[in-house]
Amino acid sequence: MQKQESNFHFRFMTLGYKFRDFFRSRMDILKEAGIKPGFHVLDYGCGPGSYLIPLSEMVGGTGRIYAADIHPLAIRYVERLAKKRGLTNIQTIHTDCATGLEAGVINVVLLYDTYHTLSTPVSVLAELHRVLKPSGVLSFSDHHMKSDEIRTAMTRSGLFTMSSQGKRAYLFSKV
Numbered sequence: 001m002q003k004q005e006s007n008f009h010f011r012f013m014t015l016g017y018k019f020r021d022f023f024r025s026r027m028d029i030l031k032e033a034g035i036k037p038g039f040h041v042l043d044y045g046c047g048p049g050s051y052l053i054p055l056s057e058m059v060g061g062t063g064r065i066y067a068a069d070i071h072p073l074a075i076r077y078v079e080r081l082a083k084k085r086g087l088t089n090i091q092t093i094h095t096d097c098a099t100g101l102e103a104g105v106i107n108v109v110l111l112y113d114t115y116h117t118l119s120t121p122v123s124v125l126a127e128l129h130r131v132l133k134p135s136g137v138l139s140f141s142d143h144h145m146k147s148d149e150i151r152t153a154m155t156r157s158g159l160f161t162m163s164s165q166g167k168r169a170y171l172f173s174k175v
Contacts (some may be wrong), residue, residue, distance in 0.1 A: 007073055027054040029112070032166035033139035038062040039107040042099065042131060044124070045069055045114025048077040055110075056087045066101065068093040097123050101131045109138045112169075115153065116144040122157055129159040129174055137163070138172040 030051060035041060037060040043051055046067040055065055067078045067090055075092045082090040093099050097120065109128045118124050128138060138160055140150060150170055154160050160172035 011073070025054070026051045029139075029141060029166075029168040030054055030058060030110075032169045033108050033110065033137060033171065035059060035108055040064045040066070040105055041108045041110065042066045042068060042101070042106045042128070043110045043112075044099075044128060045111065045117070046078060047071075047074050047113075049074075049081045051110060051112070052078060052081060052087065052090060053085060056085075056089055059089060061089065063089055065090045066093055066099065066106070067091070068095050068099055070094070070096045097127055099127060099131055103130050104133050104136075106131045107133055107136055109136070111138060112141045113143060115140070115142045115150075121153065125154070125157050125159055132174055134174060136174060138174075139169045140172060141169040 035055065035058045037058070039059045040063060041055060041059060043055065043065065046052070046069045049067060052065060052067060059065060069075060069078075072094065075094050078090065078092050081087070093101075109132060111128065115121060132138065138154070140154060142150065145153070151162055154170070154172050155162060159175055161175050162170060163173045164171045
């Protein structure tokens, strides 16, 4: 389970993300994940959808984006954003762990600034491992954690191994 923040905190966080996105493009971190047209991507802990517009461009019309979050406001923000921008390749998932996706259907999972909020990170990692294709990639970034904490947290379950570290994200492969 993930801790759900208050509506006020969520709205305040969303405002902060708008400032962040103005100064630092989300495309920079997404490029590190190796996303290609036609990919199926799970944005786990999508928040207000900061990554969805550039992500939608990257996967194109044949790709699919699953935007998952525990907070009902996040789901509403993403649904409004998708409708407003005419993004038909986005599906929302309201969840605190299980995605409801079939096993092995996702090319890339984005786990950005979410891990530190998880109550049961091992369960979430098991779910992400389950939905990733055998060659799938987990792209991880959490500014609340140090580099060694990230590597330990992501590899101690034995589900993932670190494959590379970019400027903004760590990439992990399924074991």
